[in-house]
Amino acid sequence: MYDALVVGAGPAGLMYSRVLAAKGFKVAVVEKNEQLAVKPCGEGISARVLKTAEIEKSDYNRFISHVIKGAVIVAPNGKEVIVKEEGEMGYVIDKKNFLRVMGEYSASTGAEIYMKEPVKELTFQKDHWLVKTRTMELEAKLLVGADGYLSFVSRTLGLEKPGERKVIPAIQYVMPNVDVHDPDMTYFFLGNDVAPKGYVWIFPKDGRLANVGIGVQGAAPKAYLDKFIKMHPEIFKKVDILEFRGAAVTIGGMLSEIVTDHAILIGEAAGQVIPLTGGGIHTSIAGGKIAAEVTAKALEEGNLSKQRLSEYKDKYNEYWGKRIKDSLKGLHAIEKLSDDELNQLAEILSPEDVVNLANGENVASVAVKLLKHPLFSIKLARALLS
Missing domain, CATH: 3.30.9.10 (D-Amino Acid Oxidase, subunit A, domain 2)
Known part of the structure; x- marks a missing residue:
């Protein structure tokens, strides 16, 4: 009997399992693929990600491919908005090696990780889950869906409503x-x-x-x-x-329901992705971390009700959920702009404004600037302030 069974060994699942196992709980992670990081990813992260993930600096060289000093955003007419910060703004990583390090950290705390074990069946039995995978049957008090945008857990538990998740195709x-x-x-x-x-x-x-x-x-x-x-x-x-x-x-924001009795969703399974950029590594690691802190207390109390577990959603929404929601507002407004309007926007916004808008941070300050421009007052500012 595990205290928690995590479906999916991505950034959210590995962070969750590491934090919870470090507190003395028995945790298993089952991953459907034979290897980590199968899904394509731009592999760009901010420097803050590694702090949230609590990765030792001595391990950075195991997965960092390139240090990034800034970003160049190119408008349709070729105008460049250059974003730079002092020092290291971020990194391009080898995601497979990054997840290997996260998996190593998780396993070192006692979490058990099983690869090539897709979940076939989920059954709730009185006060725990019976989970059947390709070759195993596992029991757990808490089920954690960290299985991405095609989440088997979210759909099987009815947490994801038909058509609720909005996705876009991406190739690399x-x-x-x-x-x-x-x-x-x-x-x-x-x-x-x-x-x-x-x-x-x-x-x-x-x-x-x-x-x-x-x-x-x-x-x-x-x-x-x-x-x-x-x-x-x-x-x-x-x-x-x-x-x-x-x-x-x-890119559609968080699902409206990410918690139920004896089960939660984290990472992209929960919609924890910044809509305007499609970035989900940082938001997912944060989701796993917050969820583990809350569920550890719930397990100690012996209370895995939806009401008790909802503290995780509330804590996540204080900062991360708000960012996702504000970024979604920005996406809905910007995707309606013509190329000429995008060119004008590049003239108006400062590099800091662009970063804030993309990441869903301090969008009110961006909106205030846009209110001074008749066109964007209607098309952007009001949407951001709504």
Whole structure:
């Protein structure tokens, strides 16, 4: 009998299992894939992520591919908004190695991790779950769904309503010889001809490798990414494609229900992704951490009711949930803008405004600035302040 069984060994599940096992609880993690980090990812993180994840600095070199000093956001007309900070703004990581380190930390606290064990059946029996995987039957007092945007747990438990989760298709190439102006910067390209209601990204990695990807709405991502590469020979003159992956990304905000009796959702399974950027590593690690702190107390009290576990949702919403909600407001407003309006926005917003808007932080200050402009007062500011 486990105190908690976590479905999914991504950032949320590994953080949750580590924190809970470190408190002396018996925890198991079951992962459907044979290896970690199967889903494609731009692999860019802010420096703050590693602090939230409590990774030792001595382990950074095991997964950091490149130190990033800033970002270049390119408007449809080619105008660049350059975001820079003193020191290290973030990193491009090797996500597989990053999750290996997180898995190592989790296992070192006593969590048991089982790979290639997709969940086949979930049955609640009086006061605990019976979980059948490919080769095992496990029992647990608490079930934790950390199984991503195709969450078996969320759908089986009825926490995810039909059509509630909004996803967009995203694809990514890993390419050598990508010739960007400054390899210490990340690049984001906007425009309805570039990536309808989305963006193209270039994240330089170690050597001359780069992650080159796209997320779009209502369009074929590969066709647009291939067109973008063809239209920019100055960047992609000598490239090849070493890897090609595709997946969907949750951009609709958090699910309305992420807690029920004896069960919770964390990470992308719960919709813990910043909608405007599609970034979910930091939000998922934070979700796993907060959930573990709350469920540890609930387990000690012997109370795993929905009401008791709802403290996790409340604590998450204080900061992270608000960011996700505000970013979703920004996404809904920006995805309606024409290329001309996106160009005007690039003239108005400062680099700090762009970062805040993208991350769902201090959006009220961005809205106040936009209120001074008649066009954006109607189209953006009011939406952000609603």
